[in-house]
Amino acid sequence: MKTELSMVGRRAPKIDAVKLVTGRATFTDDVEMRGLLHAKVLKSPHAHARILSIDTSRASEIPGVHAVITHRDVPRNPYTSAGQSWPEPSPYDMYVLDRKVRFHGDAVAAVAAETPEIAEAALEAIGVEYEELPAVTDFRQSMGAGAPIIHDEPESYGIYDASRNIAAHIDVEAGDVEKGFRLADVIVENEFDVQYQQHTCLEPHVTIAFLDEDRRLVLRTSTQIPYHCRRMVAFALGIPVRNVHVLKPRVGGGFGNKQEVVTEPIAAVLAMKTGRPVKLEYTRADEFTIARNRHPQHITLKTGVRRDGSIVANALSVLTNTGPYGTHALTVTGNTGTKPLPLYRAANMKFYADIVYTNLPIAAAFRGYGAPQGFFAMEVHMDEVAEALGIEPLEFRRMNHIRVGDTDLMSAAAGEGAGKKPRVIHSCGLPECIERGAEAIGWYQKRGRPGDGPIKRGVGMCILMQGSGVAGDELAGAALKMNEDASFNLMVGSADIGTGSDTSLAQIAAEVLGVPLENILIKSGDTDDISFDYGAYASSTAYITGMCVLKASEDARQQIVAAAARMMDEDPEGLLVHDEKVTSLSGKSVTLQEVALECLYGESKTVIIGKGSHATKESPPPFVAMFAEVEVDTETGQVRPVEIVTAVDVGRAINPDICEGQVEGAVAQGLGYALTEEILVDADGRVLNPTFMDYKIFCAADMPTLTTILVEAEEPTGPFGAKSVAEIAINGPAPAISNAIYDAVGVRLHSLPMTPEKVLAALDCRGER
Amino acid sequence: MIPAAFDYAAPASLEEAMALLAGHPDDAKLIAGGHSLLPLMKLRLATPQLLVDLGKIPDLRYIEEKGDHLAIGAMTTHYQVSISEAVRRRAGLLADSAAVVGDMQVRNRGTVGGSLAHADPASDLPAAALALGAQLVARSRSGERVIAAADFFQDIWTSALEPEEILTEVRIPFQDGKAQAYEKFRQRAGDWAIVGAAVSVARRNGTIDRADVILTNVGPTPVRARAVESALQGQPVSPEVVRAAAEQAADGLDPAPELKASPDYKRHLARVLTRRALERALQIS
Numbered sequence A: 001m002k003t004e005l006s007m008v009g010r011r012a013p014k015i016d017a018v019k020l021v022t023g024r025a026t027f028t029d030d031v032e033m034r035g036l037l038h039a040k041v042l043k044s045p046h047a048h049a050r051i052l053s054i055d056t057s058r059a060s061e062i063p064g065v066h067a068v069i070t071h072r073d074v075p076r077n078p079y080t081s082a083g084q085s086w087p088e089p090s091p092y093d094m095y096v097l098d099r100k101v102r103f104h105g106d107a108v109a110a111v112a113a114e115t116p117e118i119a120e121a122a123l124e125a126i127g128v129e130y131e132e133l134p135a136v137t138d139f140r141q142s143m144g145a146g147a148p149i150i151h152d153e154p155e156s157y158g159i160y161d162a163s164r165n166i167a168a169h170i171d172v173e174a175g176d177v178e179k180g181f182r183l184a185d186v187i188v189e190n191e192f193d194v195q196y197q198q199h200t201c202l203e204p205h206v207t208i209a210f211l212d213e214d215r216r217l218v219l220r221t222s223t224q225i226p227y228h229c230r231r232m233v234a235f236a237l238g239i240p241v242r243n244v245h246v247l248k249p250r251v252g253g254g255f256g257n258k259q260e261v262v263t264e265p266i267a268a269v270l271a272m273k274t275g276r277p278v279k280l281e282y283t284r285a286d287e288f289t290i291a292r293n294r295h296p297q298h299i300t301l302k303t304g305v306r307r308d309g310s311i312v313a314n315a316l317s318v319l320t321n322t323g324p325y326g327t328h329a330l331t332v333t334g335n336t337g338t339k340p341l342p343l344y345r346a347a348n349m350k351f352y353a354d355i356v357y358t359n360l361p362i363a364a365a366f367r368g369y370g371a372p373q374g375f376f377a378m379e380v381h382m383d384e385v386a387e388a389l390g391i392e393p394l395e396f397r398r399m400n401h402i403r404v405g406d407t408d409l410m411s412a413a414a415g416e417g418a419g420k421k422p423r424v425i426h427s428c429g430l431p432e433c434i435e436r437g438a439e440a441i442g443w444y445q446k447r448g449r450p451g452d453g454p455i456k457r458g459v460g461m462c463i464l465m466q467g468s469g470v471a472g473d474e475l476a477g478a479a480l481k482m483n484e485d486a487s488f489n490l491m492v493g494s495a496d497i498g499t500g501s502d503t504s505l506a507q508i509a510a511e512v513l514g515v516p517l518e519n520i521l522i523k524s525g526d527t528d529d530i531s532f533d534y535g536a537y538a539s540s541t542a543y544i545t546g547m548c549v550l551k552a553s554e555d556a557r558q559q560i561v562a563a564a565a566r567m568m569d570e571d572p573e574g575l576l577v578h579d580e581k582v583t584s585l586s587g588k589s590v591t592l593q594e595v596a597l598e599c600l601y602g603e604s605k606t607v608i609i610g611k612g613s614h615a616t617k618e619s620p621p622p623f624v625a626m627f628a629e630v631e632v633d634t635e636t637g638q639v640r641p642v643e644i645v646t647a648v649d650v651g652r653a654i655n656p657d658i659c660e661g662q663v664e665g666a667v668a669q670g671l672g673y674a675l676t677e678e679i680l681v682d683a684d685g686r687v688l689n690p691t692f693m694d695y696k697i698f699c700a701a702d703m704p705t706l707t708t709i710l711v712e713a714e715e716p717t718g719p720f721g722a723k724s725v726a727e728i729a730i731n732g733p734a735p736a737i738s739n740a741i742y743d744a745v746g747v748r749l750h751s752l753p754m755t756p757e758k759v760l761a762a763l764d765c766r767g768e769r
Numbered sequence B: 001m002i003p004a005a006f007d008y009a010a011p012a013s014l015e016e017a018m019a020l021l022a023g024h025p026d027d028a029k030l031i032a033g034g035h036s037l038l039p040l041m042k043l044r045l046a047t048p049q050l051l052v053d054l055g056k057i058p059d060l061r062y063i064e065e066k067g068d069h070l071a072i073g074a075m076t077t078h079y080q081v082s083i084s085e086a087v088r089r090r091a092g093l094l095a096d097s098a099a100v101v102g103d104m105q106v107r108n109r110g111t112v113g114g115s116l117a118h119a120d121p122a123s124d125l126p127a128a129a130l131a132l133g134a135q136l137v138a139r140s141r142s143g144e145r146v147i148a149a150a151d152f153f154q155d156i157w158t159s160a161l162e163p164e165e166i167l168t169e170v171r172i173p174f175q176d177g178k179a180q181a182y183e184k185f186r187q188r189a190g191d192w193a194i195v196g197a198a199v200s201v202a203r204r205n206g207t208i209d210r211a212d213v214i215l216t217n218v219g220p221t222p223v224r225a226r227a228v229e230s231a232l233q234g235q236p237v238s239p240e241v242v243r244a245a246a247e248q249a250a251d252g253l254d255p256a257p258e259l260k261a262s263p264d265y266k267r268h269l270a271r272v273l274t275r276r277a278l279e280r281a282l283q284i285s
């Protein structure tokens, strides 16, 4: 392979940028379907109740109403909405519609009507009799004696212990922590609390379901997981997979909220019942109340260290609130332990977790996937451990972080990788990330200099790691076909949900095939294509699908070389494909266009189709050193981030602009998590702030200066050395800012979001004011 | 998030607008910038049958210096007020508070008249209007009356205006020589105030002649911090005096809890912001 790269590593504009900014990109809802019906869902007014009876007769009679469905009208196949590989490691505890409701807003019935207004009127005409049940609205009470059992139905399965409301449970140990603690000179223990966070995708969940001319169910849907969606809907509805066709148009953000089957099943049932296209679209309030969120957790960390700074035992335990359903219950919390724990070398590690049901909003996958919670706790805690030893926090991390050749002890022990071969670190740019990040923020000049006056300044930092795909549980299939003008149709099953993955994948193909970017016509996320993919999650697309595209492109390139060799009467060995031609060492050349025309219409009559399939046991971690500078107003408690420096080891930046964009977006979302964002729920389980007025995300005017440093510690198992980049940075702002607050004012914040009122209370406790 | 159906009229004159209001005493609403009314309509907290748009009426958008006062037309936007040289010079507090309303988009649409008529205790201009001793001119088919700001704000979202009255002008006595500032605390850029403090101090020979201190978002209307005002009156201008006076800003305050802040936190902010506003106005710290 060539060593000089021309397409990979280039800041190519996103291939869909122009169409997005000119409004030509078509999202799910940007089609006009003849006879489209509008679906609405009747939502539970109770946190926990049994449905005694539903009377739909009045609703059905309203002119313009085409279907009203309840649990009586849908198959009772337990499923999970978690878009994971089959069989999903999440409990099968959901039903398209059920006889019981388990949180405020849970679906009771659904209507399809000519207009949204008629559908709303029909909902009001449905009479439901409920038997209210006691509810659990504090996840610390879920396992308690006498707590109501949220999943008492016999059909659900895969629940760890339904009788105690435990959806999933983790108890793993590497080495022997108790022995480790006995060897310790100092033991530090801390507790942390983290909140519900909403993904706030620009585009809410939306599905248009219809039957095509062959009576196959087509789901035009805003999803991260077209292939999982196809299989899961088929299984939930009890219809053959072949009868489902999923189309992913442009998607306006996913962040994990669309690694879920949410609007698809009800839309599908209504389309099948009415024979008409049906649209089910969530409102913004729906997104805040009945979609998905990041899991709230209570985390305890206990670490034993020797005076020399080495860690002898590290134990993390978690209580997680999954809400009424266990979607991603095991695996998200799995990451809370298995991402941060192995970052620090220690012979003895323990990870314990209970993931419990409540009658509260649903928690599920969210960018970072359990790691933001874990890293907030771990990285604040490690600052405190370093302080207890009197070691400078940067130095403490340098001494203890994982490095090349190390085995990740947790990777084989828990989560989706459970029971598989442990991962070994092949690349680690963390030392360079730490050095360059520290220099960029001015760490040594600024640390410990809060300044005079009521507004103090501080700097803090953290280190992070993530994965690139789920170790041992990823698969991608792609194909590309050569056309007359040396353009290629590239079909991938992955889902570009705004990340820019289509562009990165096209760059990989263009690199291998020696063509400009515009020669690659990429289509992603159509399950009727020659492609397959687990979907856009776990930071997998560039690493897994990227390698798959590389293989498919290599396959096509070899066919091109063979054809060119025939045409030039040369030995295929030593032929080079570059700049839209194939050249030989003796100086002969044919253009790719000539090759294409010869193949399609000349003697050989072959269609050049390159195909690839890629799976791997590896999941190489990208690494980050993040630095935050903040101002803390000691009189109001206000924390203002001044600058965030993210030095990130991405292996290889296939497109540096896209990498930086992913980092900046993750930092913005991480800042909200750190400082402002929180779904608030009242004692009855009702969401109190389902609007952007009251749920506060960071907007442009709030953003600090962002500096992103791309470090390239080439990963031998990745395409052109690439690892992942999309999630990792979201883990950093919370711990880096908490540590910076400590540098500024000497108080430790262990609870998110770090609101002015909380910071002020912490200052008050210390008698700072 | 879609308003109920309504009719819409855009009268070309004040007379026509007054006639429309008189003809629909119960179900018409004026619309100015729409930035408070439309959100309520979208939530269906307001369901007017008829919207009477003031936007097409000429002569409601002006800032004039008249004898001893500034006259500001009701349809003047927050942005226009915030950049007006005359407002800066004659009533600095108004410019100061208009400049921190919402974000640029809101300041470009929202109007002085709409903001005052809406009587939202979380709005920034009502506190300033009280501190400035503004006079509000209301007109209807039955004539014109002038209402003192002190009598205007009656309860949350309730002003002294009658349904058929239109607020046409805000008059602000020249404030020349007074030390003024508005301090607003919000968690994020563009947000509403969690608490705000508007202060205006008249001095003579180094002593405080009179102080007006009004707080935003700590009660159903803007709240006058009387204890602070009397603690300042007759005192020399000094950091100690200001600090001691500001400590009394929360005396008697009973703010309702809200998602963003507990009553205790709001009381604390009232003290901090009052002190900061006074310090900035008087250029001491």
Ligand SMILES: Cc1cc2nc3c(=O)[nH]c(=O)nc-3n(C[C@H](O)[C@H](O)[C@H](O)COP(=O)(O)OP(=O)(O)OC[C@H]3O[C@@H](n4cnc5c(N)ncnc54)[C@H](O)[C@@H]3O)c2cc1C
Binding pocket: B029, B030, B031, B032, B033, B034, B035, B036, B037, B038, B039, B054, B074, B075, B100, B101, B102, B103, B106, B109, B110, B111, B112, B113, B114, B115, B116, B117, B118, B122, B123, B124, B125, B161, B165, B166, B167, B168, B190, B191, B192, B193
């Ligand atoms: C996102 C956002 C953020 C905001 N942030 C702030 C903030 O931080 N601080 C702040 O103070 N405000 C804020 N506002 C409110 C904004 O300033 C409003 O525009 C203002 O309060 C109302 O002015 P308006 O011209 O939009 O009035 P409208 O919404 O048109 O009207 C409001 C009410 O006043 C009545 N009305 C309007 N004009 C007259 C008149 N001339 N005579 C009699 N009645 C009249 C209407 O009938 C209606 O009941 C915000 C608004 C938004 C949308």
